[in-house]
Amino acid sequence: MTLSNGASLMEIDNDRNQEGEEDPFLAFIEYARSVLSPEEDDDPNGNEAGNTGPGWSWIVSRVLRTCISYSSGVTAAILLSDLSLAWSEQNRAGAPRKRAEIINQLKRKHRRSKLPNTVTIDSIYEKNFLSLSSVLEAVIVDAFLLPGTNIYMLTLGDYWSSNTIDLYLHRRYYDLVEPPNGILKKGREVFVTGCYLRTAREGPGRPRLLPTEYLVILLDEDLDDDAILIGAQFCSDSFSSISLDAVKNGVSYSFYARIESIGSLEILENCGSIQRKQITLVDNDGVKLKFLLWSEQVILANLFSVGSMLALDRPYIASTAETAIETSADFCLEYGSATQLYLVPFVQYEEQVCLSLTQNRYQGSKLHVAVDPTQGPRVSQVALPCDSQGSIDYSNYPLQSFVVDLRDKMTGISLYGVVTDVFRETNTEEVIFSLKIEDVTGAVWAKLHFSKSWSLGRVSVGHMVYISGLTCSKTKQNGFEVSWFEKDAGANFVNLSCLPALLNSSCLHKLSNLSDLSSSRSSMHICQVWLDQVDHCHVTTRFSHASCGHFVKEMPSGVVECSFCQCQCNCDAEVVRVFYLKITLADENTKIFAWCTGQTATELLQISADEFYELPEDEQVMYHSSLEKDRFTVALVNCKRQEYGSCDSLTPEANPVSWEITRALKCE
Structure with missing residues (x-):
């Protein structure tokens, strides 16, 4: 993974400073972080003072969640109030007034x-x-x-x-x-x-x-009584010692095993839509066995964490034929009426991570480089959780992570940038899409893994996105592979270019003039425009794949296929009629030609694609004239920047058009 243009960090930094451009969304995130993490005295050893504030990605995710909930727009006061309340609820670590002394004693070793x-x-x-x-x-x-x-x-x-x-x-x-x-x-x-x-x-x-x-x-293995209990009650049986004949004769077992993985919630349609969770356990001999939770029992999984040691007293032992799971073992464990559970929780170790020069350079407010460059950054390192395999969790990292800072064994990474390419991988039976995301330091390919199909709505070249829950690992060729799994905890993906609230939230954007677009390096702009030269606009209706928003095509065999998802659309619900619109936008100084589809085109034309399609042809032609001079606030993205090398390959008619309207809101 390298910088896409081979530029040094200093060159990128100089370009950014010369243009004087600042992303207003990132600026608000930094402001919110400074409010929630007020200045404290620096640790004399160069560590961040207590690292008590929320992580950068926590703030971004919370802001975007609020924006999704309030599609009509948000204010800085609403966002800061929501952030403050959520953070105080999550971190009630202030000194309690009357907490029992026994809790105070235990808290000293609580890690x-x-x-x-x-x-x-x-x-x-x-x-x-x-x-x-x-x-x-x-x-x-x-x-x-x-x-x-x-x-x-x-x-x-x-x-x-x-x-x-x-x-x-x-x-x-x-x-x-x-x-x-x-x-x-x-x-x-x-x-x-x-x-x-x-x-x-x-x-x-x-x-x-x-x-x-x-x-x-x-249980605490460091306490004698608990260690004796574990050794006496749970270490005599192993998974290999299980005998179904003995089980039938009333023999009970007790096991001590590590939680290797916790499966996602399953809905078994062929069993009356019953719920199930599978937990993989590994005993001291390395033998693996499934521990199943059914129906209302699935909430028990909320008490478990990967890496913890689970002691099971008298679990119900069932044959795999009864449970309909695919496993090499002849039996599995279940939570029965006599089962009791003990847990030795996994203790998350911490590792000191140096804050890179890149991250200090691009942050505002609390963490920044000192005025005298020879003094170095005010903050040099921060403690982050580390698992038993040496992977470091960056989900609570205080600063924004950049592409250039990606390293081996990083988890919980968040990236904010522009999509420069995206396609489905065809050399695998899994549903995997490769997405190239670029920020101010470079670009990287991320493999997005989906359980069934693409589920993120319309995402295309030029769109500004935020993605969290990424992992980075080293490949056999000594490169880096970045992955994202839809069902993982903390996995989130938001397309800011298509976020309705962004147009109405002045605290998260600044208005641009159309004349500024050609000289700006920013990928997304919010502009106030009117529709112009509507007699020359191009309007057609097409069919689009509902889940991804891209156009479908009918194959010679009669099968309808989505070129983006590389899959067949087998029912009417999967395909919807949408506009494909190319139109002139104007403001006081400039005009540009732009294109759009989906809900954005419906908002501009103020009629649904189905209703427009039903109009007689002469009324369709006359319909345009009623729209002249209607004013809108629009989000524009550059879908054909020179460094991208291509435009939206799924809309070949858009190739001559550099700007996509990703969202539109009629001005009252």
Whole structure:
């Protein structure tokens, strides 16, 4: 992977400074980061002070999520309010007022990362709500019988809250709270999910959590009692020792194995649309086995993390013929009525990562190069999580990542840039698209892996995109391969060029004149224009593939095929009629010729393609004249910049036209 034009970083930096151009979207992200991460005293060793602020990609993803939710536009106040609230909810790490001392003691050695669905006890009280999929990472503050009953209660606290909350213990765990097996006692950590909240309005006193079967008990291998329990109860059985005949005779097993992977949610249509999750376990002998969760059990997977050690006491052992899974093993494990789960969570180690000169150079606000270049950057390194294979997770990296900074064993990377090429790979049965993305430092090819088909809407040359969840690894030829998997946690893809909210959000763009387009290096522009010379506009209707927005063609055999997706469109729902429009746009100084399709063309013509197609031919011709001088705010991208080498190969008529209108909004 190299810079696409062979330029040095200094040359690129000089070009950028001479033009004085700044991406207003990136400028707002930097402003928001400075608000959420106020200036602190620098660490004398050159580390970022505490690294307590949100990562660059977290801010971008949150801003774009808000823009998608508010398609009519957002303001800086709305975005900053949403960011501040979301960040405070996610990081309730302030000193609690009355947190139990046992939690304070445990917190000193607490090093693992939060699970994705974790909520705090304080947030439950504030919202008076708890979803079934939410996770509580809790510490038992007390375990007691309700007076006059045989009902056990656990009082739970967490590391981020000042409040505690009571949980009615499910009866399947009663033997673990009563002596002599009382492992569920004060100071024990547990993960809990699948909880219903009994609010104060529904009864006397404070909110409580109703019983849930989905509780995992945490063990610490460094504690003698826990190490003895693991060795005595879980290490005598291995996956190889399982006998189906013994299982039929009532023999139970206990296993200790590492979680290698957690599969995505499956919907088994041939079994009444039942839900299933497959978790791959590896025991100490290296033998792999599937652990299956069914129906409402699938939320248990929210408590697991890859790399953690799972201790399964009395799992249900089923033959693979019963479960209809493809595996070389004759049996698999399931969460049965007698099963109890213990977990030794994977501890995410951290590695000090140097902030590159590139990233310091292109950032504003908090992290920047000192006035005197000889003094070097104010911030030199930051601690990032590292897994057991040495891969470093950049999802919480404080700065924007650039193409030139990609290295081996990077995960959770986010890139922001312009698409310079995209096509489907045909030498594989998998659904893989190669997309070339370019930023101010260079360009790189990324392989996008989809579970079934392309699902990102219309993406084409010149479009400005944000993609997160990328991984970078070294190939056998000592090059770099960048990959993205649709179903991975943290995988996100947003086409900013087609984002409706962008046109109405003045905090995220600045208006350009059409006369500035030819001299600007920017790929996307927001302009206010009117339709001009409509008598000379070119309007046709065509059929387009609904999922990708590209035109389809009918083959000699009669089959309808999408050239972009390289697939057949087998039903009417997959194909929609759209406009293909070439029209003149004008402002006070200049006119340009541009093209568009899909919803953008519908917005400009103010009629749907189906309605236009039904008009008599003479009315279609006359229809154009009613549009003259109508004013619009439009997003324009350069689909034929010289360095791209080609235009949208799927719309050959657009080849002479340099500008695509990717979004349009009629001015009131």
